[in-house]
Amino acid sequence: MGEISGFQVGVIGALFLSVASSVSIVICNKALMSNLGFPFATTLTSWHLMVTYCSLHAALRLNFFDSKPVDIKTVVLFGILNGISIGLLNLSLGFNSIGFYQMTKLAIIPFTVLLETLFLKKQFSRKTKFSLSILLLGVGVASITDLQLNTVGSILSLLAIVTTCVGQILTNTIQKKLNVSSTQLLYQSAPFQAAILFVSGPFLDQCLTNQNVFAYKYSPIVLGFIVLSCLIAVFVNLSTFLVIGKTSPVTYQVLGHLKTCLVLGFGYTLLHDPFTTRNIVGILIALVGMLLYSYFCSVETKRKQDGDVSSLSQVREKDTTLLLLSHENENSKKPLV
Template sequence: MASNRSKERSLSMVLVPTAGGSKRKKMGELTGYQLGVIGALFLSVASSVSIVICNKALMSNLGFPFATTLTSWHLMVTYCTLHVAHRLNFFDNKKIDMKTVILFGILNGVSIGFLNLSLGFNSIGFYQMTKLAIIPFTVLLETLFLKKQFSQKIKFSLFVLLVGVGIASVTDLQLNFVGTVLSLLAIATTCVGQILTNTIQKRLNVSSTQLLYQSAPFQAAILFVTGPLVDQYLTNQNVFAYKYSPIVLGFIIMSCLIAVSVNFSTFLVIGKTSPVTYQVLGHLKTCLVLGFGYTLLHDPFTERNIIGILVAIAGMGLYSYFCTLENKKKHTIDSSGSQIKDKDSNAPLLGHEEKGSFEVKKATKDSLV
């Protein structure tokens, strides 16, 4: 009898710290994940706002209008940087099916081309509407094909956000058939590309760095071939006949270096969060760019811009708040399920604790198997 009680005490002493240690480990992993997400969001915002300001100075002030070709250089520099990092063992490369990588790279390259063509064939206002349409179209695609559910609160916060960005950035809406078709193609390819960015990372268990490293050459190749043609059609200038001054070269190099951070953070944010969250972040960047443009570059700024930005910030705040509530609710449900599972898995062991030590060891061995 005394022997059985001794076994009971010793067994409980073993089980309780294990459960507590598992809980602390899960909390530590959750905290680390949240810090990683915050870091990715901050890196994305900082690098994107920086590159917009740099490219605006390059294109508007220095007269270098070749946006699509510049993007191909961005991707080539990104690939070269990641290749050096891989050679220095900063990350391990994980092979992905070549067909998947090629199609994914081409799709992302084509989406960039369509976005630039949409800007060339449409007014600024209609182009901004095209970018706003990416969020609801992404929600639609994820609901239909990935069976993802969005609560009414999330949808409402996204609506407030889109209204705010629309007020702040959309001015004239001049429609034409070719521009509308290009905008629809840009929306479709961008949404599918961003959804695939998230899906490939999670289903194939690859990091954002590994996916970007393998897909960047194909994105760069498609834009390097088509970029000069697209730019010449839109600007009536040849990128290879352009006279490059030292200051223009300096800004191009700076833009390419910042682009490494932009491309990396894009894949990182989409992989850690979702395509919709990335688009919400993109509209935050739009508001910041408008603010920086007024502060640093003395762009025209009206009361409408201010009201729109404030409404957009309110929408972003609501989206973040509702997402946090839903994540906490999901985490609570997962934790409850995990505790019930642990209790069920321990029940047979506790139920047989008054038997011999051989049966306890046998039960433990069976539970591990």
């Protein structure tokens, strides 16, 4: 029971770290890009991953965690896939309207459920699917404004959905099958993610913004926000692997939509973004969906734990019975005096 309680505390800590760091970095990046005019999102992400790797390398040297060797081919392919996923999401945002981009992000949850059901034989209850439907409806109402379609944007969105879902499922699968921690997997894969974004980032950013990241004039305040963004990104990347490893890709996506609602709320409160009745209604519907999802997941987890405890008790009773029978047999074989 102590191990279960410790696991639950770890999950709560990972969820809190993910929400706090993600909301913080969104606000920081919004100030950097919107207010200070630094629009190079993909290149900034490559810097995030480089700083994350350097931070983890320093933590390794200080013995905060142990490096566990993982098959290099698996790590390289995993890192490249995640790097491509980030680049495709940025391209999707660049070639599509905000509304269609939000639809792309919403589609990640049902597609993840589909992939896990087909290939991992994972079962999702009707109640869980119902709560996810309410969540998606709420986020859609709160965030989707228009659905302007175009061929290139639609193809990019589809590729972004597929690579993101596969990458997140692999994050969970690799950690469990290879018995590596989230920190160890992130340390191994971050250099490859950073490399592919560092090479492709300036080109993608120039296609999307018609500006060159190397020709940009960096003021001290812009550099300060870039450093702050990179530092927060260390916790964002770490918490992402923690949450997916301790829970599931679907739970991580649900958490991501909670962040969307929080960002909308903080944007209105701190940055005075426009806010409508539709945003409020959508956020409330999404929160109902999240609460239902959390409740149904906790009930299923408790049921599974009770089943495991019951199975363990039956095994112990069986072992005790066999031991007693064995002892009785030995006594029966002893000669009578």
